[in-house]
Amino acid sequence: MKKKVVYICSPFRPTGVNPAMEQYQNVELAKRACKRAVKQGHAVLCPHLVYPQFLADGNPQEREQGIMAGLRELELADEVWVVGSRISEGMSREISRAGAMGIPIKCVGDPRVAEDRLLEAVLGVRR
Helix, strand or coil, X not given: CCCCEEEEECCCCCCCCCHHHHHHHHHHHHHHHHHHHHHCCCEEEXXXXXXXXXXXXCCHHHHHHHHHHHHHHHCCCCEEEECCCCCCHHHHHHHHHHHHHCCCEXXXXXXXXXXXXXXXXXXXXXX
């Protein structure tokens, strides 16, 4: 199997009633997807784990700068992995750009969710 540069496309911004918890869960989801790709031998690009470290997502200008930088990184990807249960506005832009550039798009399940479902089905265990 040829190793790839995989672009992780998952939600970042919270939309629910507990933004801090949702933000944490979104970051953890992206990290699990990155880890899965690296364990398969791929390199990863995951701009929403990098740019919010120094650009304020709550500042519209800085958010747009981060999105544009991420879309530039997308040009380096061999494949886009879409992860999560919803498509955010930022993800929609990434998916659209990848499609326009002919980059393959793959929907990838969250490894933890799959593991949880298996444990529940086989052992009746819920985490």
